[in-house]
Amino acid sequence: xxxxxxxxxxxxxxxxxxxxxxGLQILAAITEEEDFDVWLYRLDSIDEAExxxxxxxTKPDIIAYSAMTYEHNALHSLNKKLKSGLGFISIFGGPHYxxxxxxxxxxxxxxxxxxxxxxxxxxxxxxxxxxxEDYSSISNLSVRCGNSVKKNPVAPLxxxxxxxxxxxxxxxxxxxxxxxxxxxxxxxxxxxxxxYQCTYCFxxxxxxxxxxxxxxVVRWRSVGNVISEMVAIKxxxxxxxLSIDDDAINxxxxxxxxxxxxxxxxxxxxxxSAQFRxxxxxxxxxxxxxxxxxxxxxxxxxxxDEFVANNLLKRRLTSQQIINTFRIFDKxxxxxFSQNMIGLxxxxxxxxxxxxxxxxxxxxVRY
Numbered sequence: 001x002x003x004x005x006x007x008x009x010x011x012x013x014x015x016x017x018x019x020x021x022x023g024l025q026i027l028a029a030i031t032e033e034e035d036f037d038v039w040l041y042r043l044d045s046i047d048e049a050e051x052x053x054x055x056x057x058t059k060p061d062i063i064a065y066s067a068m069t070y071e072h073n074a075l076h077s078l079n080k081k082l083k084s085g086l087g088f089i090s091i092f093g094g095p096h097y098x099x100x101x102x103x104x105x106x107x108x109x110x111x112x113x114x115x116x117x118x119x120x121x122x123x124x125x126x127x128x129x130x131x132x133e134d135y136s137s138i139s140n141l142s143v144r145c146g147n148s149v150k151k152n153p154v155a156p157l158x159x160x161x162x163x164x165x166x167x168x169x170x171x172x173x174x175x176x177x178x179x180x181x182x183x184x185x186x187x188x189x190x191x192x193x194x195x196y197q198c199t200y201c202f203x204x205x206x207x208x209x210x211x212x213x214x215x216x217v218v219r220w221r222s223v224g225n226v227i228s229e230m231v232a233i234k235x236x237x238x239x240x241x242l243s244i245d246d247d248a249i250n251x252x253x254x255x256x257x258x259x260x261x262x263x264x265x266x267x268x269x270x271x272x273s274a275q276f277r278x279x280x281x282x283x284x285x286x287x288x289x290x291x292x293x294x295x296x297x298x299x300x301x302x303x304x305d306e307f308v309a310n311n312l313l314k315r316r317l318t319s320q321q322i323i324n325t326f327r328i329f330d331k332x333x334x335x336x337f338s339q340n341m342i343g344l345x346x347x348x349x350x351x352x353x354x355x356x357x358x359x360x361x362x363x364x365v366r367y
Contacts, residue, residue, distance in 0.1 A: 008037030009126075010060040012078065014071035015044040016172055020187040022245070023094065024066045025167035027122050033165060034126040036061070040171040043074055048081075055082060061129060064122075066094035076107055083109040089129065093118050099205060101142050104149055113142045116154050116209055119164050157214035161192065161221040166229045174237060182273065182296065183240030186233050190260070191220035194247040196277075199314050200302070200341065203247065218251050223259050230268045241271050241296075248277040250285060257285050261292035271295045278325040279317035290332040297329050300339040301363070304355030308346055319359055326363035337367035 009031045011024055028038045039058060041051050055063075063082065065075045079090050093114035097103060104113045112135075114121055121140040128135035136143040139155035158164065174184050194203040195217050207217055230242060249257070264272075273296035274289060286297075301322055302313060309315040329336040338360055342353045 008039060008058065008060050009062045009064055010039045010041060010055060010058070011171070012041045012043070012063060012065045012075060014067065014074055015042055019185070020167070020172050021066065022167050022187055022189060023118070025169065025172060026164060027064065027118060028168035028171050029165040030119060030123050031126060032168065034123065034130065036126060038168070038171060043078070048078065051078070052082065055086060059086065060088055062089045062091060065090065065092045067092070067096045068094065069096045072096045072103070080109050091125070095202060098209070099202070101151070104142050104144060111144050115140050115142070116206070117158055119158065120155060154209060154213070157193070157210055157217070157219065159215050159219055161219055162225045166232065169233065169236060174239065182243070184238065185241040185243050186239050187243045187245050188226070188230065189245050190226050190249070191218060191246050191252055193217040193219055194251065196316060197314050199312065220252055220256065223256065223263060226260065227263050227267055230264070234268060234270060239270065241273060244272055244274040246275060248280065249274040249289070250276050250280040250282065254282065254285060258288055261288040265292045269293060273297065275299065276325060277317070278321040281321065281325045281328060283328050286328050286334070287332060290334055294334065296335045296337070298337050298339065299325050301356065301359055301365070302339065302341050303344060303352055304357070304359035305352050308344060308352060312344065312346065322359065323363045326365055330364055335366050338365045
């Protein structure tokens with residue numbers, strides 16, 4: 001394909017679930033920066049026959065699928081049907097394919113699987129497609145080459161997150177007020193990564209993929225970069241809340257958070273929510289975030305049995321730290337909500353569930 005013949009990239013997901021899929025939206029921003037047209041199709045909002053008809057009309061050069069594990073079967077089925085009548089490159093990424101890249105061997109209609117952070121790999125891939133160059137050696141990609149698959153090593157994690165473009169908000173319109181519990185909400189991430197090894201979370205396995213090839217696991221954008229995106233969101237539309245979706249905002253350095261709070265209150269001033277780890281709680285940080293506009297806070301409890309928490313789930317925290325965290329939230333009038341798991345593989349799952357309920361009550365969790 002000549003450089004002037006590039007038509008576009010169609011992104012396909014099962015759903016956006018009334019929120020945003022920031023990874024995909026960042027890739028869409030990169031796609032536009034590389035001068036490709038962008039389309040987004042959500043399988044829960046368009047009839048399959050109509051989707052295929054639109055694909056036949058637009059004839060995208062690339063169809064990029066992103067999936068969590070329970071979504072992947074529908075995407076495989078659609079891709080097989082599209083491959084029977086259209087000529088395009090199919091690339092699959094997202095959590096499911098990061099942890100199951102062998103899917104490319106089971107489904108011959110998959111041309112490429114991307115593992116881990118995709119921003120650099122996807123940009124390099126787009127540039128190769130645009131220029132008609134070989135893309136089979138790009139890091140993070142497993143590429144079908146005839147009857148074989150070439151699996152490339154993962155590149156180090158992106159250390160300077162300021163190089164990542166702002167998410168494309170246009171392709172995921174805001175839901176009408178009331179569709180989410182906080183109203184018209186936009187999602188944001190300040191940092192990436194978590195060093196903990198909780199057994200139910202993807203982070204432990206994700207960090208193993210990268211091994212020792214990255215300088216650090218926990219990384220964050222500059223305060224100026226974050227505030228710039230938030231101001232852009234504020235100026236683009238009327239929203240009720242910003243949801244800061246970092247695994248735990250208190251993984252960020254304290255001095256960073258204080259600087260962020262000062263600028264956020266002055267330049268953004270929209271109510272927001274954030275997530276925390278109880279063993280890292282600092283009342284001064286919570287107060288500063290509340291003063292800046294944090295009205296909701298989330299913290300994982302998961303189980304009320306401390307032995308289960310630290311031996312089965314590898315949480316590395318105590319029930320008292322959880323209680324103290326929610327009491328601090330309550331002290332500053334912050335609406336709190338917790339995350340909990342029911343039906344854990346323990347000797348007495350009902351008893352464990354009752355302990356979890358009791359800990360939520362003792363901690364005075366609001367939601």
